Amino acid sequence: MVEVRSPLRERITPGQFGAPGDAGVVLGNRTLAGLWQIAGWSDFDEAADPVLQALGLTALGSYRQAQQAAGVRAWRTAPDRMLFETPQDLTPFNSAALAVLDLGHARTCITLSGPIARDVLAQVIAVDTAPDVLKPGMFLQTGLHSVAVLVHCTGPDAFEILVPVTWAESVWDILFENALPYGIAVREAA
Amino acid sequence: MIRINCPICGLRSETEFTYGEDASVTRPAMDESAAQPWLDYVFNRDNPRGWHREYWHHAQGCRQWLVLERNTLTHEIGTCRLAREDAA
Numbered sequence: 365m366v367e368v369r370s371p372l373r374e375r376i377t378p379g380q381f382g383a384p385g386d387a388g389v390v391l392g393n394r395t396l397a398g399l400w401q402i403a404g405w406s407d408f409d410e411a412a413d414p415v416l417q418a419l420g421l422t423a424l425g426s427y428r429q430a431q432q433a434a435g436v437r438a439w440r441t442a443p444d445r446m447l448f449e450t451p452q453d454l455t456p457f458n459s460a461a462l463a464v465l466d467l468g469h470a471r472t473c474i475t476l477s478g479p480i481a482r483d484v485l486a487q488v489i490a491v492d493t494a495p496d497v498l499k500p501g502m503f504l505q506t507g508l509h510s511v512a513v514l515v516h517c518t519g520p521d522a523f524e525i526l527v528p529v530t531w532a533e534s535v536w537d538i539l540f541e542n543a544l545p546y547g548i549a550v551r552e553a554a
Numbered sequence: 555m556i557r558i559n560c561p562i563c564g565l566r567s568e569t570e571f572t573y574g575e576d577a578s579v580t581r582p583a584m585d586e587s588a589a590q591p592w593l594d595y596v597f598n599r600d601n602p603r604g605w606h607r608e609y610w611h612h613a614q615g616c617r618q619w620l621v622l623e624r625n626t627l628t629h630e631i632g633t634c635r636l637a638r639e640d641a642a
């Protein structure tokens with residue numbers, strides 16, 4: 365198994381940046397447990413079922429609400445496409461009816477939290493991030509700095525952003541620049 | 555600024571989408587042997603003033619192809635459906 369290295373490993377310097385005092389924003393980079401996409405065709409419901417069962421999920425889910433099971437996160441990203449964070453190898457489920465793709469090396473996870481996190485997010489995506497609209501457990505796919513990302517609200521003031529590794533530095537920089545006026549605590553990569 | 559109501563993602567800014575092409579064009583029958591219908595299908599487009607049906611791609615969202623009604627005069631947006639449903 366090839367070790368997955370963060371595309372941000374040389375960009376991230378842990379410490380305190382920007383405005384002095386309590387940091388309004390905490391930025392970090394989380395290693396994914398493994399990221400898999402499954403995609404199918406008109407019989408996707410049927411084709412996806414064995415994967416859902418293996419992961420302890422019961423339904424494809426909605427386009428807004430992320431799903432959780434033991435050690436698994438799932439996002440319904442399109443009518444016939446899903447994304448899973450799981451350490452399980454889903455390769456055996458690959459078939460003529462289901463295209464299984466390992467995205468573990470293709471995405472990285474930027475974590476954004478803190479009392480001002482929502483406001484910083486609102487500055488960089490053209491989607492409503494108000495607490496009563498983007499609630500914990502919900503997710504959305506959008507453009508951030510013209511990069512297609514998936515934003516998952518993981519807590520009242522916490523977000524995880526799945527970013528293509530080739531654009532991770534750009535996205536990191538734009539978040540960092542926008543958060544500087546509020547003070548940033550950059551965490552050691554987890 | 556146009557806002558498009560993606561059936562999967564909800565109301566989103568135009569910046570997340572890319573324009574595809576005229577959705578009102580239909581391909582001639584495969585056994586069509588005259589040149590003109592194929593010429594029209596491949597190259598010739600109307601430039602309507604008013605409502606128009608267009609393919610748009612939600613490139614930075616769900617990556618689905620959509621059929622969107624757009625008023626070329628007022629930029630008003632009408633219905634937006636998944637292209638697969640529109641074709642069905």
Ligand SMILES: [Zn+2]
Nearest residue numbers: 560563615616
């Ligand atoms: Zn969409």
